[in-house]
Amino acid sequence: MQRWTGALLALIVLGIALSVGFFYSQGSADFWGQDRQPVAFSHRLHAGRLRIDCLFCHRGAQISPVASIPPLSLCLSCHRSLKAQTPETEKVLAYWNSRQPIPWVRLQRLPDFVRFTHQIHLYAGFQCTDCHGEVAQMSGTPRAPTYEMGWCISCHKRNRASEDCFTCHY
Amino acid sequence: MDLKRRDFLKTVGLTAAGSLLPGCTQASHKLIPYLLPDDEIIPGIANWYATVCQECEAGCGIIVRVMEGRAKKIEGNPTHPLNQGKLCAVGQASLQGLYNPDRIRGPLQRDGTRGEEKFRPIGWEEGLSRWVSALQKHPKGAVMVSRPVFGTLAHLFSEFMRGISGELHFYRPSDEVAVRAANRLSFGIESLPQYDLANATYLLSFGAPFVDRWLSPVHFGVAYGKMRQGRPGVRGQFVQVEPRLSLTGASADRWVPIRPGTEGLLAMGIGQAILKRGRGRLAKGDRSRFERLYAPFPVDRIEAQTEVPREDIIRLADEFSSAAAPLAIGGGIAAAQTNGTDTLMAINALNILSGNLNRPGGIRFFQPPRNLPFEEDPPSGEETLEKVRSRFDEGRRSVLMLYQANPLFTLPPSMRFGEVFKKADFIVSFSSFMDESTAMADLILPDHFFLENWSDHLQKGIISVPAVGLAQPVVMPLYDTRAVGDLVLSAARAEGMPKVDLPWKNFREMMQGRWRDLSNLQAFEDPFETTWIKRLQQGGWWGAPGDPLPVQKREPPASIAQARFEGDEKTFPFYFHPFPSLGLNDGAGANRPWLQELPDTVTTAVWGSWIEINPRTAERLGLRTGDMVRVISAFGQLEAPAVLFPGTRPDLISIPIGQGHSAYGRYAKGRGVNPLSILAPLVDQKSGALASGATRVRIERVGRPGNLVLIDQTAQGDKRNSGAARGEA
Numbered sequence: 019m020q021r022w023t024g025a026l027l028a029l030i031v032l033g034i035a036l037s038v039g040f041f042y043s044q045g046s047a048d049f050w051g052q053d054r055q056p057v058a059f060s061h062r063l064h065a066g067r068l069r070i071d072c073l074f075c076h077r078g079a080q081i082s083p084v085a086s087i088p089p090l091s092l093c094l095s096c097h098r099s100l101k102a103q104t105p106e107t108e109k110v111l112a113y114w115n116s117r118q119p120i121p122w123v124r125l126q127r128l129p130d131f132v133r134f135t136h137q138i139h140l141y142a143g144f145q146c147t148d149c150h151g152e153v154a155q156m157s158g159t160p161r162a163p164t165y166e167m168g169w170c171i172s173c174h175k176r177n178r179a180s181e182d183c184f185t186c187h188y
Numbered sequence: 189m190d191l192k193r194r195d196f197l198k199t200v201g202l203t204a205a206g207s208l209l210p211g212c213t214q215a216s217h218k219l220i221p222y223l224l225p226d227d228e229i230i231p232g233i234a235n236w237y238a239t240v241c242q243e244c245e246a247g248c249g250i251i252v253r254v255m256e257g258r259a260k261k262i263e264g265n266p267t268h269p270l271n272q273g274k275l276c277a278v279g280q281a282s283l284q285g286l287y288n289p290d291r292i293r294g295p296l297q298r299d300g301t302r303g304e305e306k307f308r309p310i311g312w313e314e315g316l317s318r319w320v321s322a323l324q325k326h327p328k329g330a331v332m333v334s335r336p337v338f339g340t341l342a343h344l345f346s347e348f349m350r351g352i353s354g355e356l357h358f359y360r361p362s363d364e365v366a367v368r369a370a371n372r373l374s375f376g377i378e379s380l381p382q383y384d385l386a387n388a389t390y391l392l393s394f395g396a397p398f399v400d401r402w403l404s405p406v407h408f409g410v411a412y413g414k415m416r417q418g419r420p421g422v423r424g425q426f427v428q429v430e431p432r433l434s435l436t437g438a439s440a441d442r443w444v445p446i447r448p449g450t451e452g453l454l455a456m457g458i459g460q461a462i463l464k465r466g467r468g469r470l471a472k473g474d475r476s477r478f479e480r481l482y483a484p485f486p487v488d489r490i491e492a493q494t495e496v497p498r499e500d501i502i503r504l505a506d507e508f509s510s511a512a513a514p515l516a517i518g519g520g521i522a523a524a525q526t527n528g529t530d531t532l533m534a535i536n537a538l539n540i541l542s543g544n545l546n547r548p549g550g551i552r553f554f555q556p557p558r559n560l561p562f563e564e565d566p567p568s569g570e571e572t573l574e575k576v577r578s579r580f581d582e583g584r585r586s587v588l589m590l591y592q593a594n595p596l597f598t599l600p601p602s603m604r605f606g607e608v609f610k611k612a613d614f615i616v617s618f619s620s621f622m623d624e625s626t627a628m629a630d631l632i633l634p635d636h637f638f639l640e641n642w643s644d645h646l647q648k649g650i651i652s653v654p655a656v657g658l659a660q661p662v663v664m665p666l667y668d669t670r671a672v673g674d675l676v677l678s679a680a681r682a683e684g685m686p687k688v689d690l691p692w693k694n695f696r697e698m699m700q701g702r703w704r705d706l707s708n709l710q711a712f713e714d715p716f717e718t719t720w721i722k723r724l725q726q727g728g729w730w731g732a733p734g735d736p737l738p739v740q741k742r743e744p745p746a747s748i749a750q751a752r753f754e755g756d757e758k759t760f761p762f763y764f765h766p767f768p769s770l771g772l773n774d775g776a777g778a779n780r781p782w783l784q785e786l787p788d789t790v791t792t793a794v795w796g797s798w799i800e801i802n803p804r805t806a807e808r809l810g811l812r813t814g815d816m817v818r819v820i821s822a823f824g825q826l827e828a829p830a831v832l833f834p835g836t837r838p839d840l841i842s843i844p845i846g847q848g849h850s851a852y853g854r855y856a857k858g859r860g861v862n863p864l865s866i867l868a869p870l871v872d873q874k875s876g877a878l879a880s881g882a883t884r885v886r887i888e889r890v891g892r893p894g895n896l897v898l899i900d901q902t903a904q905g906d907k908r909n910s911g912a913a914r915g916e917a
Contacts, residue, residue: 084232089222122219
């Protein structure tokens with residue numbers, strides 16, 4: 019009986035640990051605030067209600083491999099003169115006043131052996147939402163779908179883009 | 189349910205482990221934006237900046253890939269006339285100097301006794317004032333030993349040292365000192381010529397390790413490629429004369445394993461044979477002088493002393509004299525003897541004899557136009573530093589200043605330069621790393637690393653066009669360091685210092701002033717501001733190819749002194765040859781892991797020292813590759829694993845220079861041995877450069893295996909080596 023309970027307990031615990039790990043690695047879970055940003059930035063507000071263009075903030079996307087996140091000074095160009103501050107917008111001002119950048123949590127990361135560039139995909143006529151989803155309707159920014167090779171290839175196939183290894187791995 | 193304490197603990201442990209699974213956050217999981225955008229930086233897009241490599245004296249033009257303010261990769265500058273877009277491993281690895289974890293990160297003040305290596309951080313103001321007050325306390329007492337620098341920094345150093353009545357020496361171990369002395373005596377021009385390898389059809393090299401590391405390895409690598417494969421239908425022939433088969437020797441068509449110290453004699457033998465066959469291209473009056481010179485050297489004596497068979501000498505003479513564009517060069521081990529300059533002069537005589545001076549494929553002297561506002565400061569030999577020591581002994585000098593020179597490592601202890609470090613009242617070092625000499629300093633005022641610094645580099649000889657490289661900072665200084673030029677300028681301005689005419693606010697301004705002069709002299713069309721930007725983009729200025737300098741003097745050596753060796757032949761039966769290694773150079777590369785793991789091209793050894801022994805010699809002593817061997821000279825001994833190497837004479841022991849550091853950071857310290865540490869204090873008579881090949885040694889079997897790492901595993905067995913050549917051509 020005793021041995022039985024021990025084994026069962028161990029199994030349950032292992033099961034929980036594995037499923038937590040699985041969901042986390044799938045990028046579809048936000049446990050213990052892993053993905054919680056230092057400021058509760060809302061794409062729904064900025065890109066949705068305020069209709070700010072993606073490229074207004076992510077200026078690198080069109081000219082560089084990385085989309086880049088805006089410098090704090092760009093946030094301040096509006097946030098300096100808000101009518102009413104909220105506790106979250108106060109945080110932005112506090113960062114600026116202490117001359118500290120906001121340490122955003124990185125949600126997307128491709129491994130170093132992949133050379134992805136935003137620029138060429140935008141030139142090919144893709145919209146940001148094609149890959150990143152309807153960000154304008156999301157309040158918290160979730161981890162996007164898994165950017166794995168199968169996903170890239172399926173899109174490359176659909177659009178008759180190159181499937182040569184050296185297109186991305188060089 | 190009945191839960192025991194033990195089960196409970198197990199459960200807790202597992203849960204903890206499970207929760208750790210997704211919990212591994214790293215700093216790279218953060219995205220840190222700029223506060224203010226930088227106009228020049230687009231994240232993800234590289235900026236390439238042109239600057240000048242300063243890892244050796246050659247001064248190759250480089251371009252550095254910088255992303256978001258971090259230097260990521262270095263390549264050769266394609267427009268620079270010296271290296272033409274190519275770069276050596278040392279230049280590539282200079283990134284590991286910039287990001288080296290053992291860099292000195294701010295000014296340090298000695299704590300405890302000298303050499304105890306205890307330092308405490310101080311502020312820059314305090315550091316500067318300590319240095320200045322030491323200079324004031326000892327008027328006319330300062331000596332500066334700097335690595336060879338060229339251009340504005342050299343000018344600043346010499347003006348400053350002259351102003352405070354001190355002395356300045358540019359020093360790094362190199363055969364350049366002997367090469368210059370020989371050129372002065374042979375041709376009356378004391379500078380480095382252009383050895384036109386690219387256009388030569390027959391190259392006879394006496395020990396010059398131009399493929400390994402000689403004067404400007406990248407330049408010679410490019411030229412060598414052109415000589416062999418760059419001309420349709422013409423493949424230049426190449427013979428290397430040296431006791432140990434270097435990488436250069438391994439590239440040659442033929443190797444002549446000559447007895448060390450007799451290279452000059454062989455050159456005489458070849459010259460004599462050419463003259464006898466009437467193949468020389470000499471002016472009438474010269475002919476008799478050459479005949480007189482060669483008369484006292486009968487061929488059998490040369491054959492006996494050099495151990496090069498008579499027919500080989502004749503063959504070399506025939507080949508050399510019948511070639512369309514023959515070229516003889518000398519350096520490396522041939523110059524590292526007590527008769528080094530004589531040897532090089534005898535080699536120069538071969539060039540005079542074949543009439544290749546100022547001809548394509550021969551030796552051509554170019555000097556920067558006289559009016560260029562940059563002067564050339566020749567490097568000093570080891571003998572000069574011995575004289576410095578005696579001045580410290582006598583108390584005439586008392587302050588030692590070191591700029592990226594490490595005499596405690598590069599000078600043999602038998603030259604007793606260590607006494608300077610005991611006698612000196614005050615030692616200040618401007619080094620970026622805690623090398624052996626800096627560790628003995630009282631005050632360390634670290635310079636920026638060269639990738640964070642302004643400077644310029646006058647190209648000395650070697651190429652046919654006048655060129656001055658312009659070096660700019662490619663990244664912001666990583667640490668609390670200051671440019672040595674700025675320090676010297678602020679010391680010159682300090683109150684109570686002798687008046688020195690150095691009115692500039694900072695070093696960059698001084699440099700710009702000299703470039704303004706250059707701009708005026710060369711009558712550039714653009715306003716200076718535009719010129720300056722253009723020069724920065726290009727990485728310097730290079731003019732049109734000038735005419736070679738006329739060579740008035742063509743002097744054969746009056747005689748050739750016999751090479752002297754320290755240690756008698758009975759007790760010390762072997763010649764000893766410490767050779768500069770491909771990556772570590774004179775030891776400065778030892779703190780760069782990339783260079784440590786760069787395999788020695790011939791033996792494939794990495795991360796340590798080794799002793800090259802001929803398999804026949806090894807057989808006699810019962811040694812196998814990897815066995816520890818003790819090398820003993822009259823001045824010390826050292827132990828390292830043996831590498832059985834058929835490309836070495838049976839009477840020669842060779843060890844690469846560069847390892848054996850007792851300081852210099854985590855990658856260098858306590859690794860391998862320094863072969864310079866057992867050398868005799870012998871110098872080349874005429875140039876004063878260290879005769880590093882003049883010490884005789886004996887070897888002993890230690891009786892245990894050493895820690896030798898060879899990349900090529902097939903060479904580790906005895907079979908392959910003992911079956912191979914017997915150390916003959």
